[in-house]
Amino acid sequence: MAEQLHLLLLLAWHFALLSLFAVGGGVSMLVPQMHQEFVLQYHWVNERSFAELLAVSQATPGPNFLLVPLIGFRVASWPGAAVSIVAFLVFPVLITFVVGRLLHQHENAWIARFRRGFRPVTGGLWIASGLVVAATIDHSLVPIALTIGVAIISLAIDISPIWWCVAAGLIGAALA
Amino acid sequence: MLIEPISSGFTVGVTRADCITSGAYGANVNDSPKPSLLDLALGWMTIGLTSVGGAGGPLRHVIVKQRRWLSEGELAELFGIAQALPGATAANIAVMMSDRFAGPLGSLAALAGLIIPSLLIAIALAGIATQLAAVNVRFAAGEIAVTAAVAGIFISNGIRLIAQLWKETPDLRVAWRCARLAISALGVVLVAAFHVFIPFVMVILITLSMIVETRLHSVERAA
Numbered sequence: 455m456a457e458q459l460h461l462l463l464l465l466a467w468h469f470a471l472l473s474l475f476a477v478g479g480g481v482s483m484l485v486p487q488m489h490q491e492f493v494l495q496y497h498w499v500n501e502r503s504f505a506e507l508l509a510v511s512q513a514t515p516g517p518n519f520l521l522v523p524l525i526g527f528r529v530a531s532w533p534g535a536a537v538s539i540v541a542f543l544v545f546p547v548l549i550t551f552v553v554g555r556l557l558h559q560h561e562n563a564w565i566a567r568f569r570r571g572f573r574p575v576t577g578g579l580w581i582a583s584g585l586v587v588a589a590t591i592d593h594s595l596v597p598i599a600l601t602i603g604v605a606i607i608s609l610a611i612d613i614s615p616i617w618w619c620v621a622a623g624l625i626g627a628a629l630a
Numbered sequence: 631m632l633i634e635p636i637s638s639g640f641t642v643g644v645t646r647a648d649c650i651t652s653g654a655y656g657a658n659v660n661d662s663p664k665p666s667l668l669d670l671a672l673g674w675m676t677i678g679l680t681s682v683g684g685a686g687g688p689l690r691h692v693i694v695k696q697r698r699w700l701s702e703g704e705l706a707e708l709f710g711i712a713q714a715l716p717g718a719t720a721a722n723i724a725v726m727m728s729d730r731f732a733g734p735l736g737s738l739a740a741l742a743g744l745i746i747p748s749l750l751i752a753i754a755l756a757g758i759a760t761q762l763a764a765v766n767v768r769f770a771a772g773e774i775a776v777t778a779a780v781a782g783i784f785i786s787n788g789i790r791l792i793a794q795l796w797k798e799t800p801d802l803r804v805a806w807r808c809a810r811l812a813i814s815a816l817g818v819v820l821v822a823a824f825h826v827f828i829p830f831v832m833v834i835l836i837t838l839s840m841i842v843e844t845r846l847h848s849v850e851r852a853a
Contacts, residue, residue: 474716475829481718482784486821487828506763509776510756512783515679516748519718523745527753535753539745546717547725551737553715554726567847568714571839573795574810575832578817580788585822587781596771597778604782609790615783616682619776626775627768 461530464496466541469522473542478572481519483579486586488525493590498529505591513619596629665699670728670736671743673697677720678748685720693727700727720744788814806849809842 468491472484485508492498499507507528511521519542526538557565588601604618665673673692680688693699700708705723712722724744728736763770792814796807817835820826 475832476718477716477832478713482787484828485784486825490825503760505777506759506773507756508780509773510752510759512780513682513776514748514752514755515682516752517678517681517685517718517720517744519721520745520749520752523749524752524756527756535749539749543717543721543741546715546722547737547741550712550715550717550722550725551729551734553711554729557711562711565711565714567843568840569710571836571843572714573791574813574839575817575835577788577791577795578814578835579821579828579832580784580791581814582788582818582821584781584784584786584788585818587777587784589822591774591777591781597774600775600778601782601785604779605785605789608783608786614682614687615780618779618783622775622779622782623772626778627772630768630771 458530458533462533462537465526465529465534466537468492469526469538469541470545473544473546476519476546478569478576481521482583483576485521485583488521489586489590492525492529499525501590503528505587508587509619513616513623596626600625664731665697665736667732667735667739669697670732671739673699674724674728674740674743675747678744679751681720681748689720689723699731788818802846806842806846810839813839813842 472487475487476484489504493501493504504525507521507524511518511524522542523535523539527535530537584601584605588598591597600622604622608615608618673696676696677685677688677692680691690702690705693705694702708723708726709719711726712719715722721741721744724740725737728740732739759769759773763773792811795810799807813835816838817831820831821828
């Protein structure tokens, strides 16, 4: 009981902290950080589970940040899912709520410039996330070829990413 | 770029937001009733359930086209603010938009609609996926392949954003564009090769980037 509570508090602490850095590009930028903390440091989920939950969070209906409660669920079942999503949302929601009320429709130069400045950072961290995820899964030929293939082809053909997930899944299953 | 001029004129296709003047943003709109808590929850549930691999498309479809809660320009503005603040972009937009229509309870209703139904489905699907992967080799391989594709999508999203930054100001001196590129490259190297603590990387990079953008701003103004 005390152990379970301790685990839930730890989950809450980590996701609350993480949420404050989900700026500019959403949860995908933080995937390497989650991997570092939850897989390598705490061993709450293994590599296989982490990859699976990432795939589920991206390829099923729902916003991408569902990765957070999915990890919480895997670590500590329903209480884990609830604690994770609440901890992840509470500070950003409060901040956004207050800022949303303070800002009016007038153009806000500070926000515009901050957003502009964030774009090169987001771009770099997205690429880093992709590389870290690619490194965590199987180092066999098919996944590596699929990562490179999707990265290149999806640059040329701009369709919903779900189709790349479907196509890759079918190819992966067929070649197994 | 952030804000499009709000169109005036109460035409057939006018949205709720078009009727709000800049001084009274979020004030009562008298042409149609404000969305109720249930409307907000259902609208955001639709957004959640139709978001597969990114909420941008469904957000625009439901908020601007289907329910006409905001104009295109207003959604773009909220999008900008949501991205500049901590947290998930879709959740932040839900909070700000719904507060303007129905107060704090509206924000909570929207968040519940956005998250709870799709989370229940995702938890169920994750459970099924684990069981299938344990007994079926092909399914397990397919799952890894999807994760590989997700990695590819992250990489191409990053490349696309960086390419857009490079192309967006063709008259800009190459040195400035290279400065932006260097910031992105530094991020890739620090995180992917050296596994530096990401919050730390972000603080350093955003500081560098703001210095570059501020200098750029003064250069543009001087030109």
